[in-house]
Amino acid sequence: MDGATTDGNSQLGMLAGQVLLPDSKEFDAARAVWNGMISRHPKMIVQCMNAEDVALAVKHAAALDLPVSIRAGGHNVAGHAVCDDGLMIDLTAMRHVSVDPENRIASIEGGALWRDVDSASQAHGLATPGGLISDTGVAGLTLSGGIGWLRAKHGLSIDNLVGADVVIADGTLVHTDATENPELLWALKGGGGNFGVVVRFEFALHPIGPEVMFAAPIYAIEDGPGPIRAWRDFLKQHSDVVGSLCEFSTAGGEDFPEESWGKRVFTLACVYNGDPARGEALLQPLRELGDLVTDFSGRMAYCEVQQLFDTLMPAGDFRCYWKARYLTDLSDEMIDLAMQNALDAPSDNSLSSLWNFGGRTAEIDAAATAFGDRSMGWMYSLDGVWENSEEDARNIEWARRGWKASETHGHQDRIYLNFAGHGEDSDALTQASFGENYQRLVDVKTRYDPQNRFRFNQNIKPQT
Known part of the structure; x- marks a missing residue:
């Protein structure tokens, strides 16, 4: 744990990854994102290696009453991946993609880029709708819709999302699909990063290419x-x-x-x-x-x-x-x-x-x-x-x-x-964009993130 200290109430000493504090030599590089306009300073950056690390980081943020930003690809133009005075969860080491060609399903870690997905799926002559730039993160693009080249025949990225594993605000790892916690999966399909840290996505794949x-x-x-x-x-x-x-x-x-x-x-x-x-x-x-x-x-x-x-x-x-x-x-x-x-x-x-x-x-x-x-x-x-x-x-x-x-x-x-x-x-624009779905999203937000821990996004505020 580079430059970090822990106390008896902290679990971060159990991390497989590492914690970067502002005096860490890697801190400035780790907080930088794709848009050169964005320069924010979190209190700490937790570089996670797995879902267990993410759960520890979220629990630590809750113990310190810190808001959480989530970095996957870091490509969002508003720089939502990095925050001032909060805890930044860095998923960039979590990029593994596995493909089940028989069932046409890709299992994708939360920090993966679209080039990771394209390479792994095209090895089997398959693909799922991604964006137009391959170093965009799967998470950020997908959670707000995901508009790409394959939308004519296969829809948006969210239309191919069939399941996910999510660390919610209390640090619990929750699975969601069509039968288990389906309301959370519905909310992930366009509701942004409001509901937790997605540590694994499951996408349907389609025959494309090569x-x-x-x-x-x-x-x-x-x-x-x-x-x-x-x-x-x-x-x-x-x-x-x-x-x-x-x-x-x-x-x-x-x-x-x-x-x-x-x-x-x-x-x-x-x-x-x-x-x-x-x-x-x-x-x-x-x-x-x-x-x-x-x-x-x-x-x-x-x-x-x-x-x-x-x-x-x-x-x-x-x-x-x-x-x-x-x-x-x-x-x-x-x-x-x-x-x-x-x-x-x-x-x-x-x-x-x-x-x-x-x-x-x-x-x-x-x-x-x-x-x-x-x-x-x-x-x-x-x-x-x-x-x-x-x-x-x-x-x-x-x-x-x-x-x-x-x-x-x-x-x-x-x-x-x-x-x-x-x-x-x-x-105002967030509410207008979701239209009649907005109140349903508020209900999901209130259930999974009642303290609005995940608010560096097009924020949906929980009911108080």
Whole structure:
């Protein structure tokens, strides 16, 4: 136990892992998270090796009346993994993934990254819906929904969560599935990290790959909205087999023609959720909608697709502020707004995106998961990404202004809680996003975390 002391009331001396205090040499590295804007100072960091360690850490936090933050991938843009003046539970050593190919189930430790899951499951020709960046933590992405390339055929990450082991606020290890503590499993499916520390996830797997069809034609914004409008209409016909987003960015680097460097562009990025040959033929029209800046389309390994966006935002290199909202539909006016917002971005590193829904994602009843209503057609996200603290105000204001301007196109005032800014307006937006499921979530929160020990999230407050 590095730099830590214990007393007669503490069980941390029994840890298989270690405790880091602020004077520990590893402390600053351990408290750092992916977003370079976030710099918080917990009272201690407990680096856990197993579920027993997590239980000890939670009991210790309760004995000291400390709130608890939970680090898995540390990729949340609001930095929920690390807290000021609380106890941070670090799960990064708990990344084991085992696959039962016969029953198509993956058992995943709470600190695993999506690349761990993809690698283990693809060894058997299987996958479960993850995110778009492979160094995202399974826990953070899943617990607030999990929107990825496979959503057209297999839904969100939560739609494939079939069980979990959770250390709740009193330090008890609880299993949840469809028959044992089912209300807790329901709450984990979109309710965020409000209910405890998930030390093991169980996911249903599906036959995917090893090769998939990825389409990524890139067009210049200056050439107009025609390709986006055609893409929108195409996806309305194929939302059951194509997971896609239109991503606005700035061209640059050796992968782009030199004459395009510095241009604002958009990529019609698509993954066909099925046979790659069929997908190649189906997606071909999206590559013929006008003059191309370049085209990154082709059949490739599923694991490669899952890692394509990793290099856009290396951990700790950038300062980030993201906002998103669901859209009822994608009108011409909303497309024009998204294009203008992309042109106005003060940083060439910033991204913004339009995401499609429908397919399997839309088939899930609103009451079936804490995530709630699935009738939104699209999502709009603004991902402010920049390098210097002097540029914080300009870039945050850009994301907020664009998000506010899209309000008239919004769906029931709902937002994707993984992209909720820095949580500065979370109370009202959290309630609006859960809608009719909110009170049921309060009831689950009150049962499993009555003291609100786990409150570094889009917080659901227990009844008092």
